[in-house]
Amino acid sequence: MTAPSPLRRVGGSPRRSAGPALARTGLLAPGIVLLVLFAFLPLVALVITGFVNDRSQLTTENFAHVFSSGTYLRLLGRTLLLSFAVTVVAIALGWPAAWALARHVKPARRTMILGLVIIPYITSQLLLIYGFLTLIQAGGPISYVLTQLHLTGPQDSILYTPWANFLMLVYESMPTAVLVLYSAAESVSPSVLEAARTLGARPRYVFTHVIWPLSAPMVVVNFTLTFVQTVGAFAEPAVLGGPDGQMLGNTISTQISSGANDGFAVALSLVLLVTSLLVVGVVTALVSWTKRAQSGGPTNRLTAPPRPRTRARTPELTVARES
Amino acid sequence: MKSTPSFRTRRQRDRRARSVAAVAAIAAGALTLSACSLGAGSAGSSGGKTLTVGIWKGYGADLSWVATQFKQETGASLKFVYIDSERNLLDLMKKADGGIDVGLPNIQYIGDGIDGELFHELDTSELTNFGHIYPQFADRKELRKDGKLYGIPWTYGSTGLFYDDRVFKTAPTSLSVLWDSKYKGKIAVNDNATVEIPTAALYKGEDPQHPGLGTIEPALKDLKANAKLLYSSTDDLAKALSSGTVVAGIGNNDAIGGLIGSGQTHLKYTVPEEGAVGWIDNWAISAKTKNLGLAYDWLNYMTGSKFLTKWADTPEDASPAPANQKVVESLDSSVTSRLQADPAKISSLALQLPMPTARMQSWEDLWQKVKAG
Numbered sequence: 001m002t003a004p005s006p007l008r009r010v011g012g013s014p015r016r017s018a019g020p021a022l023a024r025t026g027l028l029a030p031g032i033v034l035l036v037l038f039a040f041l042p043l044v045a046l047v048i049t050g051f052v053n054d055r056s057q058l059t060t061e062n063f064a065h066v067f068s069s070g071t072y073l074r075l076l077g078r079t080l081l082l083s084f085a086v087t088v089v090a091i092a093l094g095w096p097a098a099w100a101l102a103r104h105v106k107p108a109r110r111t112m113i114l115g116l117v118i119i120p121y122i123t124s125q126l127l128l129i130y131g132f133l134t135l136i137q138a139g140g141p142i143s144y145v146l147t148q149l150h151l152t153g154p155q156d157s158i159l160y161t162p163w164a165n166f167l168m169l170v171y172e173s174m175p176t177a178v179l180v181l182y183s184a185a186e187s188v189s190p191s192v193l194e195a196a197r198t199l200g201a202r203p204r205y206v207f208t209h210v211i212w213p214l215s216a217p218m219v220v221v222n223f224t225l226t227f228v229q230t231v232g233a234f235a236e237p238a239v240l241g242g243p244d245g246q247m248l249g250n251t252i253s254t255q256i257s258s259g260a261n262d263g264f265a266v267a268l269s270l271v272l273l274v275t276s277l278l279v280v281g282v283v284t285a286l287v288s289w290t291k292r293a294q295s296g297g298p299t300n301r302l303t304a305p306p307r308p309r310t311r312a313r314t315p316e317l318t319v320a321r322e323s
Numbered sequence: 324m325k326s327t328p329s330f331r332t333r334r335q336r337d338r339r340a341r342s343v344a345a346v347a348a349i350a351a352g353a354l355t356l357s358a359c360s361l362g363a364g365s366a367g368s369s370g371g372k373t374l375t376v377g378i379w380k381g382y383g384a385d386l387s388w389v390a391t392q393f394k395q396e397t398g399a400s401l402k403f404v405y406i407d408s409e410r411n412l413l414d415l416m417k418k419a420d421g422g423i424d425v426g427l428p429n430i431q432y433i434g435d436g437i438d439g440e441l442f443h444e445l446d447t448s449e450l451t452n453f454g455h456i457y458p459q460f461a462d463r464k465e466l467r468k469d470g471k472l473y474g475i476p477w478t479y480g481s482t483g484l485f486y487d488d489r490v491f492k493t494a495p496t497s498l499s500v501l502w503d504s505k506y507k508g509k510i511a512v513n514d515n516a517t518v519e520i521p522t523a524a525l526y527k528g529e530d531p532q533h534p535g536l537g538t539i540e541p542a543l544k545d546l547k548a549n550a551k552l553l554y555s556s557t558d559d560l561a562k563a564l565s566s567g568t569v570v571a572g573i574g575n576n577d578a579i580g581g582l583i584g585s586g587q588t589h590l591k592y593t594v595p596e597e598g599a600v601g602w603i604d605n606w607a608i609s610a611k612t613k614n615l616g617l618a619y620d621w622l623n624y625m626t627g628s629k630f631l632t633k634w635a636d637t638p639e640d641a642s643p644a645p646a647n648q649k650v651v652e653s654l655d656s657s658v659t660s661r662l663q664a665d666p667a668k669i670s671s672l673a674l675q676l677p678m679p680t681a682r683m684q685s686w687e688d689l690w691q692k693v694k695a696g
Contacts, residue, residue, distance in 0.1 A: 054680045071692040078695075130562075137566045155567065160551050238514070239559055243550045246694045254514060254555070254691075259410025259432070260683040 050266040062267035072251070072268060079248040079272070080279060082162075083230040086169040090226050091219065093170070094177025095185075101178070102185035114182070121175035129239050132168050133159060160242030168236045173226045180225065184218030213295035216287050223287075224280050231276045248272050373400045374617050375419075377412050377426035380405045383478075383634050383642060384427075384625065392629065397620045416441050421611030424618045430465050430603040431517075433474050434677040442473040443608040449619045450475055452626040455649040459669050460603055465677060474605030475622055476646035478577075481663060481672055482518050483599030485579045485592045486571040487564070498526040498595045500571055502542070507549050511560055511572030514553040516690035517683070518600050519543060521673050522573055525597040531673035536689050543693040553694070557581065557641075564590065576663040577643035583661065584638020594668045601672025603646065628653065635662055 053059045066072050101110055120128060136142055138157040146152040158164045188211055196206045234249030241247070248268060255265040374393075378384045380403075390401045404423055406412040409432040416423050417439065428436050436442050447453045453461065453475060460476035467473065486495055501510055512519060523542040524534035547553075551569050554560045557578040563569045564587060579592040606625055608618040624630055631650045634642040635658050644664035645651055651664045659665065 069688065071688065071695050075691070075695050133562060137562065138568050139566045157568070159568070160563075238553075238555055243512070243547050243553050243694065246691075251691055251695075254516075255687060257408045257555075258516060258683065258687050259408050260687050261680055262410075264684065 046266050046270065049263055050270050052263050054261055054263065062261070062263045063271070065264055066267050066271050072248075075246060075248045075251055076272065076275060078246075079231060080275060082166065082169075082247065083227050083233075083276075084279065086166060086173055086230045087223055087226040089170050090173035090177040091181070091222055094174055094222075095181045098178050098181035099185045102182055103190075114179070117175050117178045120172070121179075125172070125235065128172065129168060129235055132164075132171065133240060136164060136167075159240065160245070162241055162245045165233075165237045165241035165245040165247075168240055169230050169233060172236075173230060176225050176229070177222055180218055180222040181215070184215040184222075187218070188214045209294050213291045216291040220284050220287050223283055227280060227283075228276060231272065372398065373402050374425065374614055374621055375402045375404060375423045376621070377404045377406055377415055377419075377423040379427070382427075383630075383640065386634070386640060388633070389630065393621070393624055396624060397617060399614075399617050399620070413439065413441060416609055419609070421609055421613055423609055424612040424614050425606055425608050425621050427477065427604050428474065428607055429675070430463065430605065431675045431677055433605055433607060434465050434468075436607065437468045437473045440610055441607075443610045443612060443615065443618075444471045445473060445475060445608065445622075447472060449623075450626075451623045452647055452649075455647045456626070457646055457648045457666065457669065460646050463603070466605060474607045475626055477604050477606050477626055478643040479601065479603045479646050479669070479672075480576045480643035481594050481599040481601050481668070482513065482522070482573060482575050483592060483594045483663075484571070485574045485590055487567075487589050488591050489589045490570040494591065494593070495571070496593065496596050498522065498597050501573065502526065502545055502549060504549065506571060508551045509568075509570045510546075510550045511552040511554055511563060511569040511574070512546060512550045513573050513575075514555045514694075516686040517675055518573060519546070519690060520686050521600045521675070525595075525599070525673060528597075531598070531600070532676060532678075536685065540689060540693065543689070544696065547693050547696075561585075561587075575643075577641045580643075580661050580663070581639060581641025584641065592663060594663065594665075594671055598671040598673050601669075601674045603674065604643075635664075 050062055051058055051060065053061055101113060105113060134140055136157055137159045138155045140157070143152065143154065143157055146156070147154045158167070192210055192214075193206060196210050201209070232249050233247060234253045237245045237247040238250040238253070241250075249272075252265050252268050252272075255268065256262060376384055383389070385401075385403050393399065393401060404415060404419075406415060406426075409429055412426050412428060413432060413436050416426050416436070426436075428442075433442075456476050457479075460479060463476075466476075484495065484498060484500070486500070488494065491500075500506065501512075520534060520536075520539055520543070521531035523529075523539045523546060524531040527534075527538055527542050529535060529538055550572075552560070552563045552572070554563070557575075560569075560572070560574065560578070561582055564582065574592070576592055576594075579590055583590050583592075606622045608615065608622070612618050626647055628647070628650050631642075631645040631647055632653065634640055635645065635650075635654055638661065642662060644659075644662045648666070651659060651666070654662075654664070
């Protein structure tokens, strides 16, 4: 019996690597199957449906109908704008809360508060909507208190107005905002902030040159999750929005219910999908650009603000290392 | 870098292994789904003891006592496939390929199903209640093709005017109340183009089947300006009514009847003097059913006195008006009043009838334009 040669040891390695390869395949396969069956194939079916008319002919007339109609383009614009506003407000409200949670709350309480934040996230969406409706309807608790304070009449309410829809969408977006931005807040090392302050950086400079560059990726994640979720909303505008609260989501829903032309409903959905992705892409690019600009990247030379009075170069260098 | 044979072989082997595993997993998933689908379909049709019914959820046929009564009469069980639109019913019956035995197309869509050969021709000698159906419904041409019958009318109803009699000291009789600025911000409107456009047409004195959309548009805008609520479910309407947010509006007679039955006794419903949108729901048998005899049993049970009377006598179950004249005549007058089962009003109904896709889409476009404006 001869000792195994180096070549044979190398020759044995495929056996060792086939295991991990198969394991990797095995781990990936369920996800791939689910994605193919329930995301990719339905999307392909949707695209095909969008290009077929009610006489089963291949056509672009459904898309031509969308783009030639002021009504649907106006609804698309309104939906994108509203979703953008909801996302920005959710981030603006969620970020300070997440920061406070990560920095100023004891760990034991933090867990409890995070648990409370998650509750709306794991509650049925319809329950949330009808709970909110009960809260703000005429004669409801808020209306009662305001009436008792002689601030409004007993039948005054924001229910069945676009504001009710807007508030509901912000409310639904808050758990995502707090959870994602909490991760962002935790990722900013206290020592980096301390270093910036010690070196004389003012709070605004610390935010724009330290916190923002480190948090930007999570802000993009939050924007994507919230915007994409909001842009497809249809139950909220239908139940809470009233006659002026129409969004493209519930337009698509009524178009499908009418049975008039499913292909047109699909074309509306695909246009909404593509424009939403465009918005997400533009925002991602903008945030990345500001991150590079503020964290000392090549763009910084062109756009950097005046230096603070004291040695502020060190925080920038630290950020560059951290990121 | 050039690959050595052993590396190439290994990569190829790994790639092949991944490909085989991925294809096998996809195939397994697809097979599992197919098996589930086939299993579900065959369970409903091959045993001969289960009848699969395509219907709206909560619309009479799936009341808890129905399955018990039907089993007592026929020994068969019921399985329900719920639909969310009329088009959905036709699609499901087509895809089920006999897996759904009976369905409930309304008069607007049954023609599409007949043209698509989805329904079995009905033999009137097997339909024990056909002779009792109001002739205004039983004789409708939309139920027939080439002289053959494909549906039996079950219920009918109207989408007319409701109001809160605590607010209206004099009962309104005209649709004009919906446009009255006195009730601005107090009106509920059904979010449905095939209801709102004919209603506006009736108000403007136009033909509700072929209204001039140019005339209708300003009327719809005025109606929207007066409205507080656009609703698509009775639950949403009930909440607005119970909080006093709306005091009048357009609604289905069965939905309003259900709300009255559940305690909102201040609500009143009427078919206004201009008329109201009307509809007829019909039972049809799948062309490919394997339970033809049982399907006829179902049609006879559904259109018969035993079921319809019990349904009508239970206010909270929100029965519409039965299409069976003999049953209606046997009901107490308070019940027929609640159900709006007044044969004299049948002629004032503007029925939702089949329409070409292009016209339906133009109605949808107009309604969306009004809502988005």
